[in-house]
Amino acid sequence: MTDITGIDHVYIAVSDVERSEAFYDRVLLKALGFRKNKFVIGGDQHVQYFNRHFGYVLRPARGHATHDSYAPGLHHLCLRVASVADVVAVAGQLRGAGVEASEAKLYAEYAPDYWATFFSDPDGVRLEITNYRQERRDRHDRWNELGR
Numbered sequence: 141m142t143d144i145t146g147i148d149h150v151y152i153a154v155s156d157v158e159r160s161e162a163f164y165d166r167v168l169l170k171a172l173g174f175r176k177n178k179f180v181i182g183g184d185q186h187v188q189y190f191n192r193h194f195g196y197v198l199r200p201a202r203g204h205a206t207h208d209s210y211a212p213g214l215h216h217l218c219l220r221v222a223s224v225a226d227v228v229a230v231a232g233q234l235r236g237a238g239v240e241a242s243e244a245k246l247y248a249e250y251a252p253d254y255w256a257t258f259f260s261d262p263d264g265v266r267l268e269i270t271n272y273r274q275e276r277r278d279r280h281d282r283w284n285e286l287g288r
Contacts (some may be wrong), residue, residue: 149188149195150217152265153202158264160198161187166237167259167267172219173231176250207264216266224255224271231257231269244269251275 154160161201168174168189174196176189187198189208209215221227228245232258241259248254281285 146243147194149190149197151197151241153200154261155204155263156203157185157187157198157200163239163262164196164198166239167234167261170237171233171239201263202220202286209266214265216268217254218268218270220270220272220276224253224273227255227257227269227271234259243288
């Protein structure tokens with residue numbers, strides 16, 4: 141069986157590339173340290189944000205429907221940082237950059253060590269930043285011991 145080693149890239153279709161680029165510059169470049177490039181596919185401008193682990197690409201939408209987190213499809217995208225302190229710092233950086241992010245706080249109803257901040261992009265795509273929780277660390281570090 142082939143082992144998936146990570147997510148390579150995520151594409152999202154946006155209603156206004158320039159507006160979304162300005163938003164994601166604040167989130168991914170300034171608050172989270174991604175890098176950025178641009179390219180054209182099929183005549184459509186794409187904006188790619190990337191770090192060492194994966195890419196997040198904006199492309200123009202072909203329709204005009206509003207994103208609905210509870211319709212079939214993407215509900216939200218959660219990005220992970222190393223620690224609770226990082227969640228708190230990112231939440232502050234986002235708010236300082238004009239992004240309407242929630243205060244970072246503990247969500248014990250999800251897990252005893254689950255800290256997060258939540259916000260949405262200009263098209264209503266819900267985003268979250270969370271810490272690297274113990275359950276996730278165990279899953280990664282003890283995969284073979286955990287069994288099926």
